[in-house]
Amino acid sequence: MTEAAPHSTLPYPPIHKDKKFVVLSDWDGTITTQDSNDYMTDNYGYGKAKRREGNMEVLSGRTTFRDSFREMLESVSKNGHTFDDCKEILKKNMKLDSGFKDFYRWCSSHDIPVIIVSSGMDPLIRAVLSSLLGDEDAKNIEIISNDVEIEPDGKWSIKYRHPSSGFGHDKSQAILPYRDLPDPPTLFFFGDGVSDMSAASHADVLFVKLKEDGESDLATYCRHEGIPHIEFRNFSSALAVVQKVVSGEKSVQEAMQLGNAEKLFN
Ligand SMILES: [Mg+2]
Numbered sequence: 001m002t003e004a005a006p007h008s009t010l011p012y013p014p015i016h017k018d019k020k021f022v023v024l025s026d027w028d029g030t031i032t033t034q035d036s037n038d039y040m041t042d043n044y045g046y047g048k049a050k051r052r053e054g055n056m057e058v059l060s061g062r063t064t065f066r067d068s069f070r071e072m073l074e075s076v077s078k079n080g081h082t083f084d085d086c087k088e089i090l091k092k093n094m095k096l097d098s099g100f101k102d103f104y105r106w107c108s109s110h111d112i113p114v115i116i117v118s119s120g121m122d123p124l125i126r127a128v129l130s131s132l133l134g135d136e137d138a139k140n141i142e143i144i145s146n147d148v149e150i151e152p153d154g155k156w157s158i159k160y161r162h163p164s165s166g167f168g169h170d171k172s173q174a175i176l177p178y179r180d181l182p183d184p185p186t187l188f189f190f191g192d193g194v195s196d197m198s199a200a201s202h203a204d205v206l207f208v209k210l211k212e213d214g215e216s217d218l219a220t221y222c223r224h225e226g227i228p229h230i231e232f233r234n235f236s237s238a239l240a241v242v243q244k245v246v247s248g249e250k251s252v253q254e255a256m257q258l259g260n261a262e263k264l265f266n
Contacts, residue, residue, distance in 0.1 A: 006152070006162040006170055013142045015177050016113045016185070021246055023107055024174055024199070025190035030140040030209050031235075033095045036128065037072060037120055037194065038215075040086055046100050047073030052215075058194045059217060064166030065194055069119060073158050083123075083148060083156040091131045099236030101133065104141075106239060110246065117174045118145035119167070119195035121158060125241060144174045171199035186252060188242060193217045200227050205245065206254050207232050207261070232261035240264050 016022055029035035032229040042048040054068040076086065100230030107114050118125060122145045129138035146169050147159040160168040177201070178184050189196075194217045200206060206229040208219045222229045241261050244250040258264065 005173055005176075006165040008161050008173070009159065009163065010066075010147055010161045011194045012174070013133050015181075017181060019111065019113060019185045021110075021188065021242075022113055022178060023114045023188045023190070023242075024117045024171075024203070025114065026171075026192060026196050027116045027143075028120050028195075029211065029215075030190050030196075031097055031100050031116065032128070033097055034093075036070070036090045036124060036226050039042070039093060040076045040081075040089070041072040044079055044086075044089070045072060050075075055194055055215075055217060059221065064162075064168075065119070065167050065197070066160060066168035069159055069168060069195070077156050081138045082154050083150055087124060087127045090128050094132065094236060096132045097235045099234045099239060103123045103235040103239045103242075104133070104137065106243075112246070113142065115142045115144060115174065117169075117171050117189075117199065118143065119169045119171075121146055123148060123149040145169065160207075167195070167198045169195070169198075171196060172202050173196055175199055175202040182183045186245065188245075190238065191218050194221070197221055200229070201225075205230065205255055207238050207241075209233070230256060230258055230261055237261040237264070 021218060025031055038051060041051045051072055057063040058065050058068050104114055122143055125145060126138055126141055146161050148156050149159045150156045162170045164166060175187060176234060178187055187203045188205045189199055190207045192209035196218045200222060208222055208229045208231050210216045210219060210231050210233050219231060238261050241255055245252060245255050
């Protein structure tokens with residue numbers, strides 16, 4: 001951990017000390033095709049226009065992700081939707097990236113841990129995972145995320161892992177301990193949005209998801225900041241790049257020079 005590490009209100013799973021490769025991935029809009037919190041806000045909270053305004057405020061640095069995200073979720077709770085309602089709605093409406101199952105199974109069979117690093121709330125992620133990936137995998141997969149606080153009257157709000165950080169959950173704190181290991185693994189990070197900005201520059205290989213709807217805020221950020229990354233649309237093409245690095249056919253640098261995972265295929 002660095003000196004500036006924010007205090008964590010939630011535990012971390014032990015780090016994988018003896019692995020050669022570790023995958024860390026955002027959940028919403030990266031492993032799933034749609035961001036579940038955006039979905040709730042757009043359809044059950046204050047709506048898409050206001051949400052996008054908030055996203056742009058975060059991208060431009062005028063507000064923090066923490067404060068903007070809390071307001072988004074509050075708008076859902078204030079409209080009378082219980083946390084259990086949200087679970088059921090998301091189980092019905094969220095879908096996995098069509099390449100993720102194969103990606104996850106390939107990593108598992110090659111001794112590569114896949115850790116979900118999310119700004120979402122743990123119980124919602126597990127509920128959706130159970131219905132999409134099966135109970136067994138949903139139980140075993142590691143999740144480093146935020147949590148929820150539910151009051152006796154049913155009102156709920158997000159419980160941030162790092163309340164003192166403008167990110168609410170500073171995702172870099174899931175990556176940095178690996179950097180301090182005597183023999184650090186090669187770290188792959190996957191993300192798509194503003195909540196991944198805190199992690200973006202700390203991975204060895206950064207994959208940035210391009211979305212059909214054009215809401216590729218992490219890509220915008222990385223291009224603007226000049227952060228090297230590989231853009232991808234689907235975990236199938238990302239897997240092909242990961243396989244090249246794991247087999248040693250491509251160095252990390254060569255992989256990063258691709259810039260886009262689809263370049264492997266043409
Ligand atoms: Mg996301």
